[in-house]
Amino acid sequence: MFWRKRKASDFAAEIEAHLEHETERLKAQGLSEEAARSAAQRAFGNLTRAEERFYESGRWLWWDHFTQDLRFGLRTLRKNPAFTAIAVLTLALGIGANTAIFSLLNAVLLRPLPVEKPEELVLLGTGRAGGSTDDFAETELYSYAFYRQVRQKNQVFSDLSAMLSLLLGMHGLVGGKSEMEMLHVQLVSGTYFRMLGVSPVLGRAFTQAEDEPAGAHPIAMVSYAWWDRQSGRDPAILGKTVTLVSTVYTIVGVTPPGFFGTAVGQSPDVWIPLSMEKQISPGWNGLDDKWFQSLYILGRLKAGVTMGQAQANVNLLANQIWRDYAGQKLTKQQEDDLRHAQIELTSIKHGLPHIRYGAETPLEILMTVVGLVLLIVCANLANLLLARATRREREIAVRMSLGAGRGRLVRQMLTESLVLALAGALLGIVFAVWAGKVLITMVPHGDQPLPLNVSSDARVLGFTLLVSLATALLCGLAPALRATRIALGSSLKEARGSVALTSRTRLAKSLIVSQVALSLVLLIGAGLFLRTLVNLSHVDTGFNKENVLLFGIDPPAVGYKEDQRVVNLYQQIEQRVSALPGVRAESISWFTFDQGENTDPVSIAGRPPTREDDMSASYNVVGPGYFATMGIPLLLGRVFGQQDTGASPKVAVINETFARWYLPGSSPIGKHFGIGGDPKHSNDIEVVGVVKDAKHENLRERPFPAAYLPYTQRVQYLNDFEVRYSGDPEAIIAEVRRAVSQIDHSLPVAYTGTLVEQVNRSVASQSVVAQLSSFFGLLAALLACIGIYGLAAYAVTRRTNEIGVRMALGAEASRVLWMVMRESLTLAALGVAIGIPVSLAAARLIASVLFGLKTTDPATIVFAALAMIAVAALAAYLPARRASKVDPMVALRYE
Secondary structure (H helix, E strand, O other): OOOOOOOHHHHHHHHHHHHHHHHHHHHHOOOOHHHHHHHHHHHHHHHHHHHHHHHHHOOOOHHHHHHHHHHHHHHHHHOOHHHHHHHHHHHHHHHHHHHHHHHHHHHHHHOOOOOOOHHHEEEEOOOOOOOOOOOOOOOOOEOHHHHHHHHHHOOOEEEEEEEEOOOEEEEEEEOOOOOOEEEEEEEEOOOHHHHHOOOOOEEOOOOHHHHOOOOOOOEEEEOHHHHHHHHOOOHHHOOOEEEEOOEEEEEEEEOOOOOOOOOOOOOOOEEEEHHHHHHHOOOOOOOOOOOOOOEEEEEEEOOOOOHHHHHHHHHHHHHHHHHHHHOOOOOHHHHHHHHHOOOOEEEOOOOOOHHHHHHHHHHHHHHHHHHHHHHHHHHHHHHHHHHHHHHOHHHHHHHHHOOOOHHHHHHHHHHHHHHHHHHHHHHHHHHHHHHHHHHHHHOOEOEOOOOOOOOOOHHHHHHHHHHHHHHHHHHHHHHHHHHOOOOHHHHHHOOOOHHHHHHHHHHHHHHHHHHHHHHHHHHHHHHHHHHHHHHHHOOOOOOOOOOEEEEEEOHHHHOOOOOHHHHHHHHHHHHHHHOOOOEEEEEEEOOOOOOOOEEEEEEEOOEOOOOOOOOEEEEEEEOOOHHHHHOOOEEEEOOOOOOOOOOOOOEEEEEHHHHHHHOOOOOOOOOEEEEOOOHHHOOOEEEEEEEOOOOOOOOOOOOOOEEEEEOOOOOOOOOEEEEEEOOOHHHHHHHHHHHHHHHOOOOOEEEEEEHHHHHHHHOHHHHHHHHHHHHHHHHHHHHHHHHHHHHHHHHHHHOHHHHHHHHHOOOOHHHHHHHHHHHHHHHHHHHHHHHHHHHHHHHHHHHHHOOOOOOOOHHHHHHHHHHHHHHHHHHHHHHHHHHHOOOHHHHHOOO
């Protein structure tokens, strides 16, 4: 029992005594006997009936207690609609923001793959890029031959499958359509769907028999989402065809809804058997080359096999396989490499990890940010509850005098806080659903939305419930404890108690200081992220990103081979497009920016390689107009021209870092080097020009040696086509497409955007973090502003009589104004003083994501601190100005 049992007669007598006392007090204020009695009964009627029912019962369980508190809390909140609406909306914002960010985190990091028993799935490796075939270093990608041997000889996996590490974006013809469309294609082994336990919703899945022979199984499975988008889930999709790189694939199955593959954030449209690799990518020889490491190997552990046992077995097999590949005679270095070679197994319960590595830090930062926002919301609401509890002081005093214990009243007030929190959570879930969709659209992902399911599941709802309970406790406990610490005598005699007022004010001030400190932390963090984004946007990329249109072409799709015919195609496209009005320069290249890069070993004529001098460089294959189109300045020598043909001596243009690292001391023009490690063509490339360093992979990359080779001398498939323009871009796009179709009407050409958009996509995660942290930082400052305003307004209301006396004695309005503002500014300054060291300590955790500035950046800290002081001054000015205009005669009569 939480209550002290009393007799009903004693209870009724005490109630009557208090009603008489209240009636007399109201009569003294001028009310008639009947009106005073009626007002007293209304004031205590609900409380009296509730207490009387309880005390007459004597056998209440905790559920009865809770339901009684719940009903009473609902009635109380219903009588204060303004307070309830403000509290619920404030909580909905805080809880909804946390739910939205957690939903995104759940979709990327926590939600298991939609497959059978995902906890049994492992990846051979960690999913990070890297590895070497020469020294048996720790590797993440494997050859098809390696996969087959491990699958046949292992003793720890119930099944194994392989998947090409790249999700290929390809243009294909669907059914009888005449226009090509972009498809995301994934190559997998025949055991892929069986190993995952994924059964098609329509048709059949691949089988192990379709792993051999190579090139003999032109079949495809399509995703449920693509099936719905393409044909409205028409069952006649089975048997239709998809043409990719001149090969016709027959659709044999449709994956179930919700299955997106094994990599979060990547959703293939079409799956093709790995045995068709050479047809998909002519020129590759991955099925036959034992060192062609391009595959992820996925496995399902046998029942009872631990990760450690599986790792030991895999490494034993790998060592034996690599020894066999290397031959009987190994060098001392090779022996040492083999002893240290190690394959680490990684659980892929939540999907392939390499997709999630770049998302972990931004999501953790955003979760921290919205967590701080929720704390500020709690502090704000706690202040509101404190003010409300002060107005209910007489009610609390009467209930305590009737025998209600302090714990009982605290529980009642916490129940009201819980009602507010749950109502805020329900509204917050609605807000989170909308915010989740907005978050998806904030991340650039081509024409289609980012394939992430951010809908609420049991984990998200459980998180929201826990947040709601924690919020109710944080918001309600301190105000409830303060509200029930009162002097009964003075509280029953007067409308206010000095003890309660003093304690309430101290707690309210502490909450304001904490709000300011937390808001400052968020503002400083937002400032650091914004300045990082600004620094990245002003990075010298080495090229001019303005006024460049990007196109994609796909020569293999219409039967072109890597021979002189494809070179002629590139030259015709360049000649035809360069003659178009508004085209200032154009070129075809292997890649432009943020599309990966190719790095190979480099050899320098007259400089024998050593193991300590591991030289390498990235290289690109480009047309003669590439440097003019990209706006990369020529520093020395010349660029490519018509004289650089397949029959002429091989040439290259290098960047300044290549010249500085590998060809120092004199002019690099005329010097020779080799790239790719082919001994037949060692050091046969002549340097004819030096250009400025340019970024290739991202804006953060450091200068690295790079070489540019002409496509006339290094014949291969090139997919990127760049056009520098002036005038109307829409007209240029249409003219480029028309020009390409005149050369070969079957050649697919797709406009992929501008170079500016491509650069912006490379900093998408930093942009999202900067935008959201700025929004929540401003929201936190607004909440702190509201809190300071509320405290100042409350203080002015309580001190109206004092202010009237001061002004009656001659105090100037300006002195009254400063008196009120001084207290708020003092609290803000104290919050800033606490917030700065907290911010400096917290900023160390985000140092790795900053660029071009330190975590102790003084400009950001000073600006954020001044902004918080300005917010506090604005919040305090309005009630202070109202206080300075108080009429002394009215104030002296104030009660």
